[in-house]
Amino acid sequence: MSDIVDIINGKGRFIDDISFPDMVHIAFVRSNYSRAKILHVNGGYLAKDFPYFMASAGEGATDEEMSLRAPVLASTYAAYLGEPIAVVTGKNRYEAEDNLEGVEVDYDPLNPILDPEEAINSDPVIPGVRSNVISDRFVGRPFSITDADLVLEDRLENRRVATNPIETRGVVAAYDGSKLTVWTPTQSAHSVRDGICESMNLPKESVRVIQTDTGGAFGLKGGVYPEYIVASTLAMKLKRPVKWIETRREHLMASRPGRGVVGRMKIYAMKTGLIRGISGDIIVDAGAYGGASWSSGWIAYQVTGPYAIKEAYFHARSVMTNKVDQGPYRGAGRPEASFLMERMIDLLCDETGIDALDLRLLNSAKDRFKSPTGMEIEPSAGFISRAFEKMGYRQLARTDRPGISAFVLIPAVADGESCRIRVKNGRISVWLGGVTHGQRHDLWVKSLLSEKLGIDPSIVTLELGDTDMLREGVGTWGSRSAIVGANALLKVAAKIMESVRKKTGSYSGKNLLAGDYDEYEYANEKGSLISFGANLALADSDDLGNVKIRTMKAYYDVGKALAPQVVISQIRGGAVQGAGQVLSENLEYDRDGQLMAATLSDSGVLNSVQAPDIEAFYEENPSRFPHGAKGLGESPTIGVPTALVRAIERSAGIRIRKTPVTPENIVSAKLGKTE
Amino acid sequence: MKKVKVELKLNGKQFKTEVEARTLLVDLVRELADQTATHIGCDTSNCGACTVLLDGRPVKSCTVLAAQAGGRDVKTLEGLSEDPLMKKLKDQFLDKHGLQCGFCTSGMLISSYSLLRKKQKPDELEIRESLSGNICRCTGYGGIVDAIKSVQPGIEKERVAPAPEIQRN
Amino acid sequence: MGMTPGNFDYVRVSSFREAARILSEEENSKILAGGQSLIPLLKTRIMNVDLLIDISGIKGSGGIRQEKKSLEIGATYRVGELEGNSLAAESFPILHDAASSIADPLVRNMGTVGGNLAHADPGNDLPPVMVALNAEFTVLGPKGERVERSAAFFKGAFSTSMDHSDTLTSIRINQKDGNVSSAFVKQRKSAGDFSLASVASVVELDDSGNFKDSRTVLGSVFPAPMILEGVDAYLKGKKANSETIKKAASLVRTQINPESDFFASADYRRHVSSLLVNNALTTAVRRSGVNIA
DSSP, X not given: OOXXXXXXXXXXXXXXXXXXXXXXXXXXXXXXXXSEEEEEEESSBOGGGOOOBOOOOSTTOXXXXXXXXXXXXXXXXXXXXXXXXXXXXXXXXXXXXXXXXXXXXXXXXXXXXXXXXXXXXXXXXXXXXXXXXXXEEEEEOOOOOOOOSEEEEEEEEEEEEOOOOSSOOEXXXXXXXXXXXXXXXXXXXXXXXXXXXXXXXXXXXXXXXXXXXXXXXXXXXXXXXXXXHXXXXXHHHHSSOEEEEOOHHHHHHHSOOEEXXXXXXXEEEOTTSOEEEEEEEEXXXXXXXXXXXXXXXXXXXXXXXXXXXXXXXXXXXXXXXXXXXXXXXXXXXXXXXXXXXXXXXXXXXXXXXXXHHHHHHHHBOSSOEXXXXXXXXXXXXXHHHHHHHHTTHHHXXXXXXXXXXXXXXXXXXXXXXXXXXXXXXXXXXXXXXXOOSSSXXXXXXXXXXXXXXXXXXXXXXXXXXXXXXXXXXXXXXXXXXXXXXXXXXXXXXXHHHHHHHHHHSSOOHHHHHHSOEEEEEEEXXXXXXXXXXXXXEEEEEOTTOOEEEEEEEEXXXXXXXXXXXXHHHHHHHHHHHHHHHHHTOOOOBOTTXXXXXXXXXXXXXXXXXXXXXXXXXXXXXXXXXXXOOOOOTTHHHHHHHHHHHHHHHHHHTOOXXXXXXXXXXXXXXXXXXXX | OOEEEEEEEETTEEEEEEEETTOBHHHIIIIISOOTTSOOOOSSSOSOTTEEEETTEEEEGGGXXXXXXXXXXXXXXXXXXXXXXXXXXXXXXXXXXXXXXXXSHHHHHHHHHHHHHHOSSOOHHHHHHHTTTSOOSSSTTXXXXXXXXXXXXXXXXXXXXXXXXXXXX | OOSSOOOOEEEXXXXXXXXXXXXXXXXXXXXXXXXXXXXXXXXXXXXXXXXXXXXXXXXXXXXXXXXXXXXXXXXXXXHHHHHHOHHHHHHOHHHHHHHTTSSOHHHHHHOBHHHHHHHOOTTOSHHHHHHHTTOEEEEEETTEEEEEEHHHHEEXXXXXXXOTTOEEEEEEEEOOSSEEEEEEEEEXXXXXXXXXXXXXXXXXXXXXXXXXXEEEEEESSSSSOEEOHXXXXXXXXXXXXXXXXXHXXXXXXXXXXXXXXXXXXXXXXXXXXXXXXXXXXXXXXXXXXXXXX
């Protein structure tokens, strides 16, 4: 990322600011239907010009997902609305879009299969697969509880949400005859490089991916997309730089959205409020090519959250539908899991009349606890007590109707991270596999290095992602960067200090800057790291069904706040995304498979008037890492929706089973009608 | 199709060009004048990343034809770099974490600037209403609102000329 | 799906007569005022035009003139200017209610009053307001100028009594004598900028605090604004209090027959329309100086 001062002065270099004199702009002809046979296409570059399949990359890609590979362009069958079919070029965006009119596509529209529950047993959404169930697992341990006082069941749902960074996707690709250079805003330059190489069967050394200033990502910009393969292929074919900038409408239809989960849950409990067991059928709307098929199992793994529930067993399935692939969106399975758990806990509160905090405390882990799914947590009771004391729950509960939530954050620390530090001419440059795009990694890079190396932080620069400058790397997602990035950074700093010692006899900042050093390390990480968080919300709803959020509070264990102001800023931003999911964010299709959200505003992103603020608190219980940090970025998107939904539910006197909660949902529930 | 001649004042300087009539103001600013602080975040007139001042009022330059701006005064963030109020705003945005990724920031700054020129000490609701055409996906707006609240007044109030009397033709 | 409009020519005219002439000569031409509805539409390329006729440069077309008994608004007067016009708001608070709730401040700085009316998007807010105010629209066509009553102007979704070669040039609102006030309220769709339903209400109370006259207009529920005659008939002569208003609002539930679609069920539309009638009437009556709960 450019320096923050450059960014605020408008001197950032975002993808659309990358330009070459002989650059070609491209635009895509996309399927007008959610499901159709393509009878005939004429004009533009077509599937045959891109004889590749999409590789899967990014967070948590599994072998199962790898087995199902999407074409770069559809040729005989369109599996989702907005699927790219043909590509045209132009000397600028206007001309490229003019040339879209020169492409003819004849469709034979088919009935789209949009509902994942229906898709389980329906005919295949794409030809050639036996079943639409792309991932089918049982998670946890089968159990039988026959003496529970209460067995409560409910169907819960999070509809799909667009990631909606304000900068959409984009790419510029250039080829000099031997090397392909790709500029793109991304969470991981290496993930994009590896995806391109795998898809196009190119050796890694022949592709360089350079991260441009990245205007938000939220999970979207973790991997490679068909449009990037098209731009790369055309750059090589035409020997001219090729640019593609996604339009917002394209983003809404053809960029991987998050959420899209249904859970049919069942809890077994005693009158005392003790939860004996939880089971459920968890179904993820994975989209046409089974995107992020790992997410159903991942959700099931963490449903029990901070609670010591002895029995848990889930049927977790990811199901293909005639929609764009689902992908990770800030939280990526964590908010969904917490929604399924917390909604059932609140139901139990209502059934037993037990206070929401008492019930959570009763079921919290008093000692280290390993859930039946294998998730190991530290004792959570103390944290939950402290959190709600700090947020003033007991007092509020006496006179008001707060909604609360408690959750676990499991950062994606697996596979660790890489770092390179170069000392040259008295300046220090740092590259991290987990690149920054607004999270201000530069602040902790500077402060940790300054402390460790005894140098002035102002001589340190955190560089943008660049695969030629850093051999390998993972990426920024899953609340991981500060944890594994800082860990790698400190390891490489130690290496540098050792080199200085070897060269000069002793280490000092002065000795360091007198010489040139260049060290790299890929610091792998096998273990996991789990932290706790809690939220509180107060809301009202009026007769029209409009919700007014009065108060939101957060209390998270961040391990150690490496940059305290950034912690607060991250919580405030994530809280608004969480509130957006509850109030309005949605990507809904009509029965014919047409997308109802045509604009950014239609997709429900909150504006400054609609957005609530949040009072953020955190505590610091250092993690096992030398820097002490735990995860943070996704916490508000986990904890806010559940607390807020409960607050709305209590204010309106209704039961909420689905996000978003629209005014009409509230009114019709109040009037006793089913949706 | 005919091209149109467009002559306007851009950041204090006369700017003359000939463009296709359909050229959007944002493309004149970014592509022809190479002033890239102004961004395009949507094509649906929602996000406000493309906000510029047109005759002193903030508008979405992706929803204005370059030709419509002919003969008028256009200011982008670059043109306000020496403006004392804008400098104060930027300092506060940095201090209060009024930006993360920075993509919406230029538009946010221009809307904030425009508000503070009209009203020195706006309250929270006035601030939030003035920013409601600028979408930020990172900060949750809290840091931006704090930044605007923290700007100390001291700038002369803007005078926007009143609309003319209606005339019969 | 694009972010650029298709090709067209552009001409800036200096009089409405010139605009009218060009409109009648060029088949696929269209008036450009602020462009805040038109340009996004052109970018989708669902709509294509050969020529845009920019009327915003016509001298005086963007003006406003307030006289003792009337307000005349030029077609290219910006919505944002109307929002900020405190004199107009004093006489017609309904104008400020609507102007300050349209889209967002940036769009309002470009969008025009005439454009909001002539585009006749069912989700737009000024059409029901002008119908409630019984505004007169001056339209210039090939045969000259004519005045249209607002109630007859709106024909349906994106459809008005103007044909291709007509241009809306100004809007005249007559101030009624007596104790008159007004209000506009709306419910947005659960996401997006447009209204799901809106109610514009102009009420006149007599000296004893009874409804003497009223016009209550429902916007956005049907393709064109609908005057709720049943409501107005009920109000006439009755005490302006919350009971009367509540009863009048409840009539709406049975007197309208909206459709169910993706955005809302017919039931919810009825419910919202009824509540908005209640809210608009309550606000308007309060503004008349009557203290009601």
